[in-house]
Amino acid sequence: MSRTWTIKIILIIIFIAIMIQSGVQFYMHRHYQLEHLAGPGVTRVEKLSKYCKGLEGTMADTHVFWLEGKEEGGKMLMIANTHSNEPAALLTALIFLENAVIEKGTLIIIPQFNNSGSRGTRPGDGYPLYFEIPTEWGSKKFRMGNRDATPLEQWPDPDVYIHYPDKQLLSYLDIRNTNRTWPGRPNGALMEKVTFAAMEILRNEKVDLALDVHGAETMFPVTNCIVAPERSVRIATMATLVVKAREGFDNHVEPSPQGFRGLSHREIADFSDSLPFLLEAPIPFLDQPTGPKTEKLLLDGKDPFLLSLSKQQKLFVPYDETGWPMEKRVGQHCSVIQEIANQFSRKNAERAILIKNVPRYADVVTNGVGFYFHDPAKWTKDKIYLN
Amino acid sequence: MELQIGIILAIMVVAYAVAKWKKLSVELSMLVSAVVGGVAGAFIKTPPVNTLARHLIEGSFTYLDVILVFTTATIFMAIVSESGGVNYVVRATIKYFYNLRIIALILLMFIILIPGALTGAGSVSLLVVGAPTALALGYLGIPKKKVAAILFIVAGLSAAAPPVNIWAMILCAGTAIPYVGFELPLGIPVLLLGIFTMLTLGWKKEGTMDKQKALEDMPEVPEKMTWWRVLLPFLVFFGLVIAYRIWPFDMPILGLPLQFVIAALVALLVSPKKINILVLSRDTVKRLLPLLATIAVVGSLQQIMTATGVRGLLSFTVISIPLLLLYISLIFIIPISEGVLTYGAAAILGIPLIWYFDSIGLHATVVIAGLTLLWPLGDGLPPTALIGRLSVMVSDYKDSYWSFLKSTWLPWIVITMVGILMVIYSAKLSFLVRWSM
Numbered sequence: 001m002s003r004t005w006t007i008k009i010i011l012i013i014i015f016i017a018i019m020i021q022s023g024v025q026f027y028m029h030r031h032y033q034l035e036h037l038a039g040p041g042v043t044r045v046e047k048l049s050k051y052c053k054g055l056e057g058t059m060a061d062t063h064v065f066w067l068e069g070k071e072e073g074g075k076m077l078m079i080a081n082t083h084s085n086e087p088a089a090l091l092t093a094l095i096f097l098e099n100a101v102i103e104k105g106t107l108i109i110i111p112q113f114n115n116s117g118s119r120g121t122r123p124g125d126g127y128p129l130y131f132e133i134p135t136e137w138g139s140k141k142f143r144m145g146n147r148d149a150t151p152l153e154q155w156p157d158p159d160v161y162i163h164y165p166d167k168q169l170l171s172y173l174d175i176r177n178t179n180r181t182w183p184g185r186p187n188g189a190l191m192e193k194v195t196f197a198a199m200e201i202l203r204n205e206k207v208d209l210a211l212d213v214h215g216a217e218t219m220f221p222v223t224n225c226i227v228a229p230e231r232s233v234r235i236a237t238m239a240t241l242v243v244k245a246r247e248g249f250d251n252h253v254e255p256s257p258q259g260f261r262g263l264s265h266r267e268i269a270d271f272s273d274s275l276p277f278l279l280e281a282p283i284p285f286l287d288q289p290t291g292p293k294t295e296k297l298l299l300d301g302k303d304p305f306l307l308s309l310s311k312q313q314k315l316f317v318p319y320d321e322t323g324w325p326m327e328k329r330v331g332q333h334c335s336v337i338q339e340i341a342n343q344f345s346r347k348n349a350e351r352a353i354l355i356k357n358v359p360r361y362a363d364v365v366t367n368g369v370g371f372y373f374h375d376p377a378k379w380t381k382d383k384i385y386l387n
Numbered sequence: 388m389e390l391q392i393g394i395i396l397a398i399m400v401v402a403y404a405v406a407k408w409k410k411l412s413v414e415l416s417m418l419v420s421a422v423v424g425g426v427a428g429a430f431i432k433t434p435p436v437n438t439l440a441r442h443l444i445e446g447s448f449t450y451l452d453v454i455l456v457f458t459t460a461t462i463f464m465a466i467v468s469e470s471g472g473v474n475y476v477v478r479a480t481i482k483y484f485y486n487l488r489i490i491a492l493i494l495l496m497f498i499i500l501i502p503g504a505l506t507g508a509g510s511v512s513l514l515v516v517g518a519p520t521a522l523a524l525g526y527l528g529i530p531k532k533k534v535a536a537i538l539f540i541v542a543g544l545s546a547a548a549p550p551v552n553i554w555a556m557i558l559c560a561g562t563a564i565p566y567v568g569f570e571l572p573l574g575i576p577v578l579l580l581g582i583f584t585m586l587t588l589g590w591k592k593e594g595t596m597d598k599q600k601a602l603e604d605m606p607e608v609p610e611k612m613t614w615w616r617v618l619l620p621f622l623v624f625f626g627l628v629i630a631y632r633i634w635p636f637d638m639p640i641l642g643l644p645l646q647f648v649i650a651a652l653v654a655l656l657v658s659p660k661k662i663n664i665l666v667l668s669r670d671t672v673k674r675l676l677p678l679l680a681t682i683a684v685v686g687s688l689q690q691i692m693t694a695t696g697v698r699g700l701l702s703f704t705v706i707s708i709p710l711l712l713l714y715i716s717l718i719f720i721i722p723i724s725e726g727v728l729t730y731g732a733a734a735i736l737g738i739p740l741i742w743y744f745d746s747i748g749l750h751a752t753v754v755i756a757g758l759t760l761l762w763p764l765g766d767g768l769p770p771t772a773l774i775g776r777l778s779v780m781v782s783d784y785k786d787s788y789w790s791f792l793k794s795t796w797l798p799w800i801v802i803t804m805v806g807i808l809m810v811i812y813s814a815k816l817s818f819l820v821r822w823s824m
Contacts, residue, residue, distance in 0.1 A: 018440035025441045124449035124686055124731055126434065126442055126694035156642025157452065159506050159628065160551045162635035169566050171556035175640075180560075189640065219742045222563060260565040288739045289703035291388050291696035292433035304388050305703040314706060314743060 029129045030119045030152075032143050033386040035376045036111060039098040041067035041357075045385060048110065051204070052186055052197035059153050060190050062115040063385050064201070065097055066108055073105030074208040074351030076341055077201060077274070080111050082179050082264065084118035084145025086215030087131065087298070088281050088329035091142075093213065095334060095372045096358055105345075105353035108201065112387050114178040114194065118143050120150030128295045133326075135370035137377075144298070148176035154190040164188060168261040179212070182267035195264075202272045208351055209344055210274040212264040213333055215283035218306060218315045218324070222254050226336065227278040229256035229269035235347075236277055239339040247335055247361045249328075250318075275344070279336055281329040282317045299326050331364030391431055392696040399424035399697065403770075413770045414680040421446075421688040428695035438694075446690025447683040450729065452644075453508075454679050458672060459647035460514040463620070465671045466651050468518055470658035471609040472617040477522040478605050485598040491527060492585040495520050496541055500581060503545025505628050506643060507553040509763060509774045512542045515624075517781035524782075526601045528592035531784040536794040539778035540584045540802070543763025546774075548577040550632075554733045554759040561738040564751050568820035572756035575819070576805050580760070584798040611659035620654035674780075681771050682729070689731045698735055706739050710747070714811060718803050721758060725765025729773060733762065750813040752820045757809030760802055767792055 001009075038045060044066045049055035080093035093111040100107060112118050121127060121144075132139040151157075154176050161175040162168070164185050174180035175189055184196030202210055216223035228236035233253060240251045256265040256276075268276035284290060284301040291303055302323030310319035317324070338355055345352035359372060376384055402423035406416035421443065429436040467473060484491035499520055503512035517538055524534045546553070549570045559566040627646045631638045641649070655664060672679075692698040708716055724732035737758060745751045767775030775792060778784075784791055809816060 018444060022441040022444040025438075026445075121445055123445050123447075123451075124689045124693070126446075126690045126692075126698075128438075129441075156640060156645065158631060158640045159643050160556070160632075162632070164636055167635065169550060171560040171566065172553075173557075174560055177560075185636070188636070219739050220563070221742065221746065257565070259567060260563070288699065288735055289706055290699040291392060292428070292699075293693055294433060303699075305699055309703070309706060312707065314746075316746075 025129065026121070029121065029143060032130070032141075034112075034142060036063060036065075036094065036385040036387055037098045037374050037376060037379050038065060038383040038385060039100060041100045041102050041107070042097065042383070043068040048194065048197045051200040052193045054186060054193045055190075055197060058190060059119060060114075060116045060149065060194050062110060062112050063387055064108060064110050066106065067100055067102045068106045069102035069104045069354065071104040074344065074348060074353045075106040075108065075205055076209040076211065076353050077108045077198070077207045078110070078337065079113045079198065079210070079212045079264070080109075081115075081118055081145070082113045082212055083147045083177075083214060084112070084114055084143075085122060085127065085147050085286065086283055087142060087144065088215050088283065088326060088333060089213035091133065091326065091330045091369050092333040092337070095330065095364075095369070096337070096355075098374055099357050099359075099372055100355050101357045103354040103356055105351070107353065107355060108205070108207065110198070113198070114145075114149055114191070115387065116149035116153040116190070117147065117176075117178070118145035120146045120152065122146040126293045128293070128298070131295045131298050133370045133373065134368070135373050135375075137375035140370060140373050148173055149178070149191050151176075163261045164192060166261045170262060174262065179214075179264055180262035182262055182264050183271040199268070199272060202268060202274045207274045208348070209340060209353070210264070210268050210272075210276045211337055211340065212276070212278045213337070214278060214280050215286065215329065216280040217287045218282045218284050218317050218319055219287050219289075219309070221316050223280050223282050224250060224317045225252045225254045225280050226340075227254045227256055227265050227280065229265055229276060231269065232265075232275045232277055235275065235340055235343045238343045239336055242339050242343070243332075243335050243361070249332055249335075249361055251332065251336060277340055279333055281332050282324045283329065284319075284324050301325055301329075327365045327368055330369050331359070331361035334359055334364055335361040388696070389700070392700045395424055395427045395695045396697045396700060398427045399692075412677060414677060414684045417681070417684045417688050417770055421684065421691045424695055424697065425691045428691070433696060434694040442690050442694050443687045446687035449686030449689060449731070450682045453510075453730075454682050455644040456508065456647070457510060457514065457675060457679060457682070459644045459651065460511055461675055462668050462671050463624070463647045463651040463654060464514050464518060465667055466654040466658065466662060466664070467617070467620060469662050469667060470616070470654060470660060471612045472654070473519040473522065474606045475608045475612045475617050476519045477526065478602065478608060480523040481526045481598065481601050481605070485527070485601065488527065488590070488592070489586075491523075492589050493582065495523060496581050496585045499538065499541045500545040500548055500577070503542055504548035505551060505625070507546060507551035507556070509542035509546035509766065510777055511643070512545045513538060513774065513777045513781050515621075517542070517777065521782040524589060526605070527589070528594050529589050530593050531782055532786065532791055532794050533588045535778045535782040535784040535791045536798075537584060537588045538782055539767055539775055539791075540588075540795055540798045541581055542774055542778065543766060544577045544581050544584070544760075544802075546763050547573060547759045549573045552759050553730060554737070554762045555755050557730060557733040558737045558741055558755050558758075561734055562741045562745075562751065564741070564755070568752050568823045569756055570823040571819040572753050572809070572816065572823070573759070576756075576760060576809070580798065580802050580805060583801060587797050588794070609659040616657045616659060619657050620650045623653045624650035678773065678776060681773070685727075685729055685731070685771055689728055702735050702739055705736050706743060714807060717758070717761065717807060717810065721761040722765035722768055725762045726768030726771055729766070729771055732765070744810070744813075748814060749810065750817040750820065753813035753816045754810050757806045757813065760806035760809070764799055764802060767795065
């Protein structure tokens with residue numbers, strides 16, 4: 001055998017070895033099942049495909065948890081993991097799911113709205129595959145997902161994405177982005193079916209409040225805020241004022257742009273009677289000018305480059321040596337969500353939504369996020385849902 | 388941390404230089420740089436060593452769609468060329484427009500602009516119409532070096548042209564700015580710069596070949612070749628692209644690769660001579676392999692740079708430059724970033740730049756339009772040089788790559804000036820956005 005062939009065979013063997021090793025890692029990640037512990041408030045669990053048959057049997061289908069109070073009242077839908085690389089949303093949703101008790105009204109939670117996105121990675125961006133939240137009983141492990149659904153579920157992409165129904169041209173990638181495919185359609189692309197199903201919940205169940213929970217870069221002007229269309233602005237403004245006064249953290253209101261289609265807050269406002277809100281908490285991990293994309297950066301949000309840019313006044317949020325830890329982000333979401341429900345309930349006593357037993361900002365910052373997650377080993381088995 | 392990342396960057400640069408010195412190809416040198424950078428990073432667990440293989444493999448999938456488009460489009464054009472269609476078109480162009488030079492040049496410019504404008508990829512322009520256009524320009528008395536230069540610049544402009552500009556779309560998606568109002572801020576400069584390029588590089592006729600001699604020199608076309616046999620595959624391809632624009636909610640999403648495959652099948656069916664598709668496909672892919680390998684390796688390199696923090700360091704350095712210096716450095720930073728990272732550059736440098744410019748009162752849409760005139764220039768720069776290499780390939784230019792690149796200097800400078808001025812005076816040019824909407 002010639003020297004060239006020997007080298008070629010060695011290279012082929014090395015290539016096959018790394019393909020197998022990474023292939024196994026991707027497979028394990030895609031099929032890793034996160035345990036959703038249905039807490040004392042959960043009264044029924046459905047699949048999203050109930051509201052759009054086209055989702056049945058696909059990786060885009062996901063759990064919808066209903067937390068119904070003894071007393072009838074208003075209804076609030078909380079959507080998390082619209083972007084599966086913004087994990088504070090998922091952690092917040094799970095805190096509500098495991099702990100919330102509803103005294104009046106109904107809370108509907110979809111913890112992993114873009115389930116497909118949570119089962120894929122983001123090529124080129126070097127994310128870790130998982131992250132772990134420490135708890136009193138060990139650590140809870142989560143898949144780190146992508147902003148968009150994976151091409152394994154929805155492919156090919158068009159050369160340009162034409163939004164339904166406005167025909168606005170958007171990036172071809174955004175056809176897999178469940179914050180660009182609202183209001184969706186039942187016979188559209190898979191992610192359009194996902195958002196259509198959510199719209200059906202809002203319309204059929206006469207949901208009063210629709211909350212889409214996110215994270216945004218510190219260099220992004222629309223961060224650390226509530227994005228609200230015209231008719232939601234009053235409640236959003238009151239919520240930000242109250243959390244600032246009582247809990248001491250900043251959170252401002254951003255108007256929902258009229259001319260930018262496909263966003264949840266825009267389309268829910270235009271195609272249903274619900275009041276939509278999109279919650280953004282800063283996530284330094286997603287900023288471009290950061291050090292390595294590690295699990296540590298994801299959790300503590302500390303980065304020397306961002307610190308330097310903060311001193312140059314190039315960030316849109318206050319940033320110091322303490323970074324933007326996960327506790328702070330999740331705590332903010334917990335408080336803002338409860339305050340939006342409070343503000344709505346004050347003005348609509350008949351349709352009030354009263355949520356108890358969920359921590360506020362200071363609690364989460366003090367105790368940590370993991371404090372509010374329960375040990376699956378000690379949980380009733382038929383109240384654990386794998387996703 | 389900054390020092391450690393700086394050292395990893397230096398190691399990657401040295402690894403690339405050593406690989407090139409050892410006469411490895413561009414794509415292998417980049418792979419060496421990515422692997423060495425990853426190993427260097429693994430010493431400080433960024434990334435952990437057991438994830439290194441995963442990062443390399445995952446990164447190589449970053450531009451999988453681009454690889455599929457390149458492959459299917461090239462096979463499509465290879466069939467059209469093998470059937471005699473390319474020679475048929477060139478012969479007709481010379482026959483009817485040889486003595487109407489300015490009309491011939493502008494017509495050829497539109498032929499190059501349209502596929503790229505519709506798909507957002509200059510490569511599609513070159514792969515679909517590059518070869519016949521290059522031949523036509525050659526018979527108009529333009530030397531191959533200038534033909535390659537024209538193809539490179541106009542194909543780049545086609546990628547920036549509306550309605551589909553992928554850099555702008557990536558930036559809009561990343562900055563939450565609607566992809567609207569780009570028609571005039573992009574359309575006007577693209578048309579003016581395209582005409583300028585055609586006239587400066589193509590106006591002067593070299594050699595003494597007359598029309599009759601040119602026609603005699605051209606390769607023969609198969610006897611049964613007709614206009615409909617040439618046009619039908621293109622009509623099918625553009626028909627599919629346009630049909631989705633007209634009936635977006637009724638048409639199934641085919642994607643560019645499948646659209647090219649369908650057009651290729653039609654070309655095969657209407658070809659006046661029998662074509663061995665397996666042999667043709669094998670030879671075409673073999674010819675494309677270095678380019679495809681480059682695209683795959685760019686993704687791996689990008690992923691390793693992110694996992695080690697090198698990408699963040701570069702992004703941070705650019706954002707930290709004082710404003711006046713930043714305007715000047717855009718002249719170099721934007722094309723070079725495209726040369727290294729292709730479309731990844733728009734996300735890595737573009738997104739923070741847009742947020743920064745927006746925060747100091749510039750008009751984001753016009754800024755994006757201005758910057759996206761500069762990015763295509765980087766497609767001629769190593770290590771990737773995707774469009775530059777394709778331009779040289781389809782125009783059959785055999786001399787050194789640098790001599791081709793040097794011949795683009797005049798349109799390069801003018802495009803750069805226009806792009807930078809659009810950024811600086813974006814607020815004053817915002818009426819173009821309003822008029823587009």
